[in-house]
Amino acid sequence: MLTVSVMNALFNAPVGLYPQEAHTMNKIQIDLKVSTPADIQSLPMIDYTVLYAMIKEVMQAPHKTLETIVTAVYHKVKALHKETSVSIHVRKLNPPISGILDYTEVSFAD
Numbered sequence: 001m002l003t004v005s006v007m008n009a010l011f012n013a014p015v016g017l018y019p020q021e022a023h024t025m026n027k028i029q030i031d032l033k034v035s036t037p038a039d040i041q042s043l044p045m046i047d048y049t050v051l052y053a054m055i056k057e058v059m060q061a062p063h064k065t066l067e068t069i070v071t072a073v074y075h076k077v078k079a080l081h082k083e084t085s086v087s088i089h090v091r092k093l094n095p096p097i098s099g100i101l102d103y104t105e106v107s108f109a110d
Contacts, residue, residue, distance in 0.1 A: 002038035004046040007031050009055050014062040015069065018096060022062060027093040028069070029103070030055055034077055035085040046081060054080075066090045066106035074108060086110055 009030045014022040032055060034046050054076040063069050069090045077086050087109040095104045 001035050002043055002046070003033055003035040004048050004051065005031070005033045006048055006051045006055065009052060011056070011059040013059045015064075015066065015092060016096070017064055021096070026095070028059065028066075029091040029093055030059075030069070030073070031087075031089040032073065032077070033087040034081060035087075036081070036083060046084070050080070051077065066092060066104070070106055070108045074110075 009032070011028045011030070012025045013028050015026045015028055016022070032051055034051060036044055036046065038044055055073055058069060058072040058076065061072075063072075070088050073088055073090075074086055077084070087107075089105055089107045091103040091105045093103045095101070097104070
């Protein structure tokens, strides 16, 4: 199994249900892992710069929820790498919640 990862990609993006979040922006952190069966003698190529570009493109659009980010990234990766397993973690750092916490997170893995 070969796994290529893009970890802790950080974006300031208009993500959230509250109207002010479109203007104040939120820090969003994304981890993406793409895995495929592989033989050590002939490892396939999964370009991590392309994976990052996919994430960046998704993050340029406004999103109401972290789930929509997960879904958009997943579909972009699977369109290019159909025979892979994908794991995505999307975190909103310092979310607008009254309480002490580092982040909220939505994850998906197939």
